[in-house]
Amino acid sequence: MKAIIHVGLKPGVLDPQGRAIARSLSDLGYDEVSDARQGKVIELDMSGTDKDAAEARVKEMCEKLLANTVIESYRITIED
Amino acid sequence: MKAIIHVGLKPGVLDPQGRAIARSLSDLGYDEVSDARQGKVIELDMSGTDKDAAEARVKEMCEKLLANTVIESYRITIED
Numbered sequence: 001m002k003a004i005i006h007v008g009l010k011p012g013v014l015d016p017q018g019r020a021i022a023r024s025l026s027d028l029g030y031d032e033v034s035d036a037r038q039g040k041v042i043e044l045d046m047s048g049t050d051k052d053a054a055e056a057r058v059k060e061m062c063e064k065l066l067a068n069t070v071i072e073s074y075r076i077t078i079e080d
Numbered sequence: 081m082k083a084i085i086h087v088g089l090k091p092g093v094l095d096p097q098g099r100a101i102a103r104s105l106s107d108l109g110y111d112e113v114s115d116a117r118q119g120k121v122i123e124l125d126m127s128g129t130d131k132d133a134a135e136a137r138v139k140e141m142c143e144k145l146l147a148n149t150v151i152e153s154y155r156i157t158i159e160d
Contacts, residue, residue, distance in 0.1 A: 028145060036122060037122070044115070
């Protein structure tokens with residue numbers, strides 16, 4: 001089983017990496033890009049077959065370790 | 081229009097961040113996690129309405145700036 005977790009900054013939180021990307025793209029002539037944001041994606045290989053149980057465990061992992069919930073939000077997808 | 085780009089290390093490339101995540105989760109008692117990999121996701125806000133043209137431009141951006149194609153692979157999704 002695979003868990004895919006998207007972690008991104010909450011709206012309104014300053015995103016310096018995204019800013020740097022937007023500026024660099026503009027410098028390279030890609031003027032159609034008005035804004036950029038960068039987040040991370042974490043893929044976990046997991047044992048077990050119960051998707052609901054896995055999702056609950058991954059949510060716990062996010063709260064404890066994988067996301068800083070003060071400034072970041074996360075989204076979990078469980079795949080076979 | 082929105083372009084979402086997933087950038088991840090190619091298979092076989094050492095992923096120290098993923099290793100650190102897997103080890104930390106194991107230390108926290110999440111023994112069901114056998115492996116972890118970390119990648120990044122970049123969201124671009126773009127002007128224009130031609131999806132195919134946008135995808136071609138984003139591919140160019142990836143090759144030039146957003147991904148290190150020696151060690152990273154990328155996947156582009158264009159959304160309205």
